Amino acid sequence: MSDKFSPALRLADLNDFIAPSQDCIVSLKTVKSKHGKAESQEKARYISQPSQTEAVKISLKDCLACSGCITSAETIMLEKQSLDEFLAHIKSGDTVIVSISPQSRASLAAYIDISPSQVLRKLTTFFKSLGVKAVYDTSCSRDLSLIESCNEFISRYQQQCGENLPILSSACPGWICYAEKTLGSYILPYISSVKSPQQTIGAIIKHHIVQKLGLNRPDNVYHVTVMPCYDKKLEAARDEFSFSVDEGENGHANSVMKIPEVDSVLTSGEVLDLIQSKSVDFKALKEAPLDSMLSNVDDGGHLYGVSGGSGGFAETVFRHAAKKLFGVEIQGPLEFRNIRNSDFREVALEVDGKTVLKFAQCYGFRNLQNIVRKIKIGRCDYHFVEVMACPSGCLNGGGQIKPKNGQSAKDLIQLLETLYMQDVEVADPFDNPIVKRLYDEWLGQPGSEKARKYLHTEYHPLVKSTASQLQNW
Incomplete structure (x- = not known):
């Protein structure tokens, strides 16, 4: 499984790649009980070798989500987000809801050789045949995240405080972990x-949709997302993305239950494994109507959303800021300019000969280091940076289906970029009727107190962990 995690983060050798059995970059010190101090230092490997020293365990808080190893602690967590666990919850009679990312449907479309819209409708048929209650499209929650991101940017820009800019996007858990x-x-x-689209749809379902489905409590729903990235499993397991419910009313005095917004994450590859394990002829499956409550589908059954295989954060915020701040309405595609390579691009807006907005897309840790260094020395002139850990962005996530025999990774990425918006109409998130309804019924308005409570979070430096002992950084 380690070959599907995000790229290794070793700064001494910043080559972006996704490969199996890389050395763990966390310094592990074993301790002999007789002397009570470190006697040796070893690197954990994906395939462990016999050792006379005591086993060292790393918790998820210590993990960098690199491609180095799967520890025993991680294995326990990942088992809770496995296909077996998913099927067990269906079998137990739980209300199971599945939310599918557009990157995953593109990956399955490329592998099976059908359109992404067909994939979504056939997955709806497939999952419901297993006993799933509803299947949603995370393009809807992405629109909500984009609107909150636009509001956040306008607020920070208008403060005219250099310490607040650039804003670095937060949808990539590998980048956040790093x-x-x-x-x-x-x-x-x-x-x-702003929370990622995965966690946003988790918040919508657990805090709002449960009531609309006639369910009294959020723990009555088992929510599963289908994502292009194994790091999304780590994101779903974060303490910040769970909430407490008092069980006292059910006869358990002083009992509090912790409920995650997303109970489990399956990757694109795992869903393909599930389809194959059931010996299903996926192409022959009937196409079910899409669940429109939280899916970007219009009355005619057509999908809509924003362009951009990694969520379209830079493009959407740029367009909104140009119109809101400077009265410039941009028509047609944005003209991004490659800076170092195709994974580091920028776009700027000039008003009266002065650059007033400068945005960038920065994919892969090699490019990211340039942004980080500029921020550290106060020389970053970008206002917003869309950051993704994987080269080529989310379409190249570690959980995506691998190239077929004879197909290069480059060819697959180009195919995914083409398929990603096939049968999808480009639409402004601010015009999304589902999002408008969510604000009217639940959140109030962008940036409101409720919106900040349910759709925003905070990140903190983790200093008391094994990560503080890293070498070669």
């Missing part, structure tokens, strides 16, 4: 507080 554990407090204030 920032918290290695960059410390100097970079965290720049990171957007």
